[in-house]
Amino acid sequence: SSELTQDPAVSVALGQTVRITCQGDSLRSSYASWYQQKPGQAPVLVISGKNNRPSGIPDRFSGSSSGNTASLTITGAQAEDEADYHCNSRDSSVRPVFGGGTKLTVL
Amino acid sequence: EVQLVESGGGLVKPGGSLRLSCAASGFTFNNVWMSWVRQAPGKGLEWVGRLKSETGGETTDYAAPVKGRFTISRDDSKDTLYLQMNSLKTEDTAVYYCTTDQAGITGTPYQFYYYMDVWGKGTTVTVSS
Numbered sequence: 001s002s003e004l005t006q007d008p009a010v011s012v013a014l015g016q017t018v019r020i021t022c023q024g025d026s027l028r029s030s031y032a033s034w035y036q037q038k039p040g041q042a043p044v045l046v047i048s049g050k051n052n053r054p055s056g057i058p059d060r061f062s063g064s065s066s067g068n069t070a071s072l073t074i075t076g077a078q079a080e081d082e083a084d085y086h087c088n089s090r091d092s093s094v095r096p097v098f099g100g101g102t103k104l105t106v107l
Numbered sequence: 108e109v110q111l112v113e114s115g116g117g118l119v120k121p122g123g124s125l126r127l128s129c130a131a132s133g134f135t136f137n138n139v140w141m142s143w144v145r146q147a148p149g150k151g152l153e154w155v156g157r158l159k160s161e162t163g164g165e166t167t168d169y170a171a172p173v174k175g176r177f178t179i180s181r182d183d184s185k186d187t188l189y190l191q192m193n194s195l196k197t198e199d200t201a202v203y204y205c206t207t208d209q210a211g212i213t214g215t216p217y218q219f220y221y222y223m224d225v226w227g228k229g230t231t232v233t234v235s236s
Contacts, residue, residue: 031213033222035152042204042229043152048222049213086152090221094210095168096142101151 004032004087004099011105012077020072020102022087030089032070034063037084037101046085047072074104082106109133109225111205116230123195127230129188129205136186137161140208142223143179143190145201145232153201157208158188172198195234202229 004024012018022032031050035043045054047063060075070089074081087099115127129141140163143155156169158179167179178191188205206223213220 030219030221033220035223042226043223044226045222045224048209048224049220050218054224088152088222090210090219093168094219094221095157095170096154096208096221096223098144098152098154 004089004097006085006087006099006102008100009103009105011107012074013107014079015076017073017075018077018104020074020085020104022070022072022089022099023068024089024097024099025068026089026091026097027065027068027070032063032065032087032089034061034072035086035088036081037086038082043086077104077106079106109207111207111225111227113203113205113227113230116203116232118233118235119195120236121195121197121234123234124191124193125195125232127190127192127203127205127232129190129227131186131188131207134207136181137183140210141179141181141188142206142208143177143188144204144206144223144226145199146204146229147198147201150201155190155203192232195232197234200232200234202231204229 034047036046037043046057051063062073084101086101110132112130140159142157156179176194181188205227207225210221
C-alpha cells in the first residue's frame with residue numbers, strides 16, 4: 001500500500017518535546033520527508049532524507065524512522081512551531097504520496 | 108534566489124477548463140523534476156502530477172483522480188511550467204502549488220527518498236456553478 005497515516009492532531013506544552021509520526025509500508029524502503037505549513041501559507045520543507053534540515057530550519061527539528069514508522073521530533077517546542085505538519089514518501093512507481101497531516105498545538 | 112510563482116487560478120464552472128502557470132527563477136529549469144500539488148479547503152496535500160527533467164526523459168505522471176483530464180507541460184524559453192485542467196469537477200477546488208522535486212537512492216542499506224524542496228505560494232482554483 002502507498003498510503004501514509006498521521007494522527008490528525010497532537011499537542012505539546014511550550015518548551016517540551018513532541019513526536020509526530022507517519023506510518024506506511026513505503027517507509028520500510030523510503031525515507032519520509034516533513035513539511036511545516038502555517039495557516040494561509042505554502043508548505044515548507046523541514047526534514048528530508050535520513051535527517052537533513054534545509055538551511056534556516058532550527059536544529060530543534062529532527063527526523064528518524066523505524067520499520068514502517070517515521071517520526072518528526074521537535075525538542076523544546078516554541079509557540080511559532082504551531083502549524084500543520086505533513087509527511088511524504090514515494091510509492092513503488094516513484095510517485096510521491098502524502099500523509100493526511102497533523103495539526104500541532106503548542107499549549 | 109530559487110523562486111516559483113503560480114498564476115492562472117480563478118472561478119470556473121464544472122466541465123470548464125483552466126490553465127495554471129508556474130514561473131521559475133534562480134535555478135536551471137530543465138534540470139529538475141517538477142510537480143503540481145493541491146490542497147482542498149481544510150484538507151491535506153495531494154500530489155497531482157509531475158514532469159521529469161530532460162535527463163529523466165521528460166515524461167509525465169498523474170494521480171488517478173486527474174489522469175486523462177489534466178496535462179503538465181513546460182516552456183523552457185520562458186522557464187515556465189503549466190497545468191492544463193480540462194473537464195473540471197467541483198472536487199478539483201483547491202489551492203494548487205508547483206514544486207521542485209528531488210528523488211533518488213541513498214545510504215547503506217539503500218533507502219529511496221522523494222521530497223519537494225521548493226514550493227510556490229499557490230494559486231486558488233474554485234470549480235462551482
